[in-house]
Amino acid sequence: MPELPEVETVARLIRPSLEGRGITGAHVSWERTLGGVSRRVFHERVKGTRIDGVRRRAKFIVFDLSRGGRPAGGLVGHLRMTGRMHVEDAELEPSPYCRVRLELDDGRVFHFIDVRKFGRLEYHEDPEERLADLGPEPLEDEFTADWLLRELRARKRMLKPLLLDQSFVAGLGNIYVDESLHASKLHPLRRSDTVRPQAARRLWSAIRETLAEAIEREGSSFDTFYRTPEGQPGSYQHQFRVYGRAGKACGECGRGITRIVVAQRGTHVCRQCQRAPRIRA
DNA sequence: AGCTACTCCTGGTAGC
């Protein structure tokens, strides 16, 4: 499941092949990937534009477009679970799961590939509008320990669903939430308004360190998420403390890691390191 | 306000 580090890695990988390129055509084999816009309109909006920039915001990848030197909206992409983005030479055989193909003015082709069809590549006149509800970027200066403490205490939510909520903090997903909670010794069911300042600070630095190190290692790779023919897969999965390690020993205390379900999501905890809150329904 | 349940999808896998 691509989260912030994986999305950042994809953006860095495809950026050099896309920035400055013109889009000469678009083919859409699964219309819902466009998020509500028809094939015809998508084609109309995109053909003849130039990609001025490729950037990441939360788990979105945004292509800013222009036409004749004027801003012309942008593409807002989300990989969800199985989405991938490649730029390849045109003659390569396309994947059967390719949902959107953009032809570039240098003869190469951008592919949006997505087995489970949950991913999106949407055209927006104003991409910022689509991104307006997102919380702060956890690696930017706006995300401070004081801010986190204040916002945790302003809500009464369980930590796991709160950290997964993109309008709270943007870019965390199931893996890095579990990892950050374990690193800061906080239980996923713990209510946000009961977190003390010292623990909030631990959580803050755990989130930043976990994400930063995952980006350094170019994200985590799974069988459903791997790199393009040009790139090597990421290696952060070898650093996992709890995620996907149910039954194995906790690296801190040696006790077994447990898998529970929180907010309909598989959740990995060490019951020794992460103290469960008292009685919850 | 904050929770659960449901939806979208399909490859992989467990169970028979």
Added chain:
DNA sequence: TGCTACCAGGAGTAGC
């Protein structure tokens, strides 16, 4: 071996 049933899961939405 071959079938079926179920699971994973980010985000949006509906309902309590």
